[in-house]
Amino acid sequence: MKLLGIVLLAVAAAAAVAAxxxxFSELLIRLAPGQPQTAYVTTGWSTHFGGTKDEHGPLFAVPVVVAAAVILLGVRWRKVAYAGAAALAGVTGMLFVYLLNAISFHREGNIAIDPGLEAGFGTGIWILVAAVVLAFAGVVVHPDD
Structure with missing residues (x-):
């Protein structure tokens, strides 16, 4: 069981950082009638609007990476693994709610600008959710201190 716990925690940390x-979110918007849709994509480190990268990235990744590091430290101590899993769950939950709000706003708030607007979650947020599940699974099978 110890090896399984180590593997689950390591995979959770790696998945969180990779995510x-x-x-995290993707928005396809047409800025003027007859124009092609432009992609607005947010990752943990940057925001891209079409081919332009925002020089002031969102840095959503910083707390994710810190939580992943704590999860890795938790390979040795169960309480630390639990704290890392809880931190990752909190960060993921807050990010999910933030993105849900932004996506909902764009879907409903900009219909007059672009009736064909598409907004949704990207693969990164779903991998973060999976990393949370893996981290807590690692805590469950982790041998007691």
Missing amino acids: TFLP
Whole structure:
């Protein structure tokens, strides 16, 4: 069981960090009638609007990486693994709610601008959710201190 716990925690930490490089949210918007849709993509480290990268990235990834590091430290101590899993769950939950609000606003708030607007979650947020599940599974099978 100890090996399974170590593997689950390591995979959870790696998945969480990898997720920060993938899209958390994606928005396809047409800025003027007859124009092609432009992608607005947010990752844990940056925001891209079409081919333009925002020089002031959102840095959503920083707390995710810190939580992943704590999860890795938790390989040795169950309470630390639990704290890391809880931190990752909190960060993921807050990010999910933030993105849900932004996606809902764009879906409903900009219909006059672009009736064909598409907004949704990217693969990164779903991998973060999976990392939370894996982290807590690792805590459950972790041998007691």
